[in-house]
Amino acid sequence: MAETAKDAKPLLIKRYASRRLYNTETSDYVTLEDIAGFIRDGREVQIIDLKSGDDLTRQYLLQIIAEHESRGESVLPIDVLTDLVRSYTTSAQSVVPQFLAASFEMLREGQSKMMENFSSFPNPMASMPGFDALQRQQQAFLKSMMSGWPGAAEDSDDANQTASGDRDDLAAIKKQLAELQSKLSKL
Incomplete structure (x- = not known):
């Protein structure tokens, strides 16, 4: 494994x-x-x-x-930086680390869900010339963007997903996207 x-x-x-x-x-x-x-x-x-x-x-x-x-x-917006500085001098110092950790975990989960949902929406641009190349670039961009987030590609039920599982998921997403493009082109 x-x-x-x-x-x-x-x-x-x-x-x-x-x-x-x-x-x-x-x-x-x-x-x-x-x-x-x-x-x-x-x-x-x-x-x-x-x-x-x-x-x-x-x-x-x-x-x-x-x-x-x-x-x-x-x-980091100025408001967040200001609040972080304040947290060092207040009683909030004890809860800030847990809050930040929970917030980033929610962000990672949200990005995973976004990637899942991204493939489920029909794309009206699918019939546009050059769409396939644009789509490949977009997938490469999203992959590179998500690569910095540990757990972004992990299924919440299976945190120890293997590389072949990731390829299977990618293949399933590509298949769903192709099916959606086919449906869209028939409309």
Whole structure:
């Protein structure tokens, strides 16, 4: 049975005194952008200080988020950032982590449902020339967008779904989409 991202051991990154980050799996140095890529690919990452053994994961994840936000890749609205700052000085500090975790879990589930529902709606553009190419691009985009969300492709009843199960699901979705396109073209 294939190992899922949730079952896999985290990718261990060691920070040397020179502040360079070392990937212990590939035995090479990595950047923050490399680490962000591992995470987008569904990997769990743990960053430790080689000398002290301190876990630096949170610090580096926050740095990755700050760099993306400063480059204009804003995901966090000002209101949310303000509320987060406030939560550090209020009694809300104890409930904020659970609330955020539950909110992101709902987001992941919503994205999974969106992908399921996406294939069930007839598309009036199916008869348009070049639609197939556009559809392939859209599927590739959605796949890349969803790849950063662990559990996005998982069935809620079977969290340990294998890669062949994912291919079967994709084949079923393609079949449903083809059937819908056929029905639409008959209208």
